[in-house]
Amino acid sequence: MVTTPTTNTTDNFSLLPDDTVLDILTRLISDPRDWSRLSCVSSRFSNLIRSICCRSWCCHFIPNLAADLSIVRHVPGGWAALRKLSICCPGLHHAGVLLDEYPNPKCSRRPIWEPHFASAQRGFSREEGSKLLASRFRGDCLYVSQWPGCVHAETRRKYLLFRGVFKDFKETSVWKAVRDAKKSRIEAKCAFCDGKETWDLHSAFCLRRGLDFHQGEPVVRAFVCENGHVSGAWVEKPMYL
Structure with a gap:
């Protein structure tokens, strides 16, 4: 009996480097809810969005506040909290x-x-x-x-x-x-x-x-x-x- 190999989309996606995933995520900024939804998909999405995407967003849209908060120590509550503060x-x-x-x-x-x-x-x-x-x-x-x-x-x-x-x-x-x-x-x-x-x-x-x-x-x-x-x-x- 010959079996047809199946393609595991999740495994294929896991092979993508973080730079490629981040390039996709950073294009999804028209609707602020997109990142919140994607954070629920996987821990990888959540980590990249909360640590890198949100930091990049804050540094671009509220640069003075982001710089002043991060110069002393870490941003209070994390970058995702600061982004939520700025839009909610x-x-x-x-x-x-x-x-x-x-x-x-x-x-x-x-x-x-x-x-x-x-x-x-x-x-x-x-x-x-x-x-x-x-x-x-x-x-x-x-x-x-x-x-x-x-x-x-x-x-x-x-x-x-x-x-x-x-x-x-x-x-x-x-x-x-x-x-x-x-x-x-x-x-x-x-x-x-x-x-x-x-x-x-x-x-x-x-x-x-x-x-x-x-x-x-x-x-x-x-x-x-x-x-x-x-x-x-x-x-x-x-x-x-």
Whole structure:
């Protein structure tokens, strides 16, 4: 009995050198979701995308931020997290907007709670980050997305969502403050990396004075993970009284 040899596509693909695979992957940038999908195909894809492709992307599209974060040590949370930070809005849940904003979860208009593609991708500013911090933390380096952020118009008010990252976070005065303020620690995943907990910058008194309350709600909500990624929201005036 004569058997016909079969071709194993997976084995043939494994023979391709990394340079060839990377050449293919770097051409898939029109849809930001492509790399996420391919990362689920194989560990080889995942390793190449997270370490090399994402680094190349960040160095090209946010060169100043990428250079400043990597000059001290490694990029906090990895290059894939930095790329996600640059293109994704954290969503209302990760920005600290409470779920009781939505009394009827079965309504036809589904609120966006989770990370999604940001409506504006204008880079990051250290000056804007400095405006958020209390005076005793001004020596820390915080980059935040430039205004206007991603606007979420809810029933009672508007939220301007922003995201950011601290440089060398574990060496900052903010980290020392949130680490010591045990009440500010909450079990909420970071929107950008694998961090399992975040700290409330408002209750840890890391935000500048004047960013207090409006209509019983903080003017600015801001949460930081152990890798220094920040998710937050400005509160605009109520849409009605």
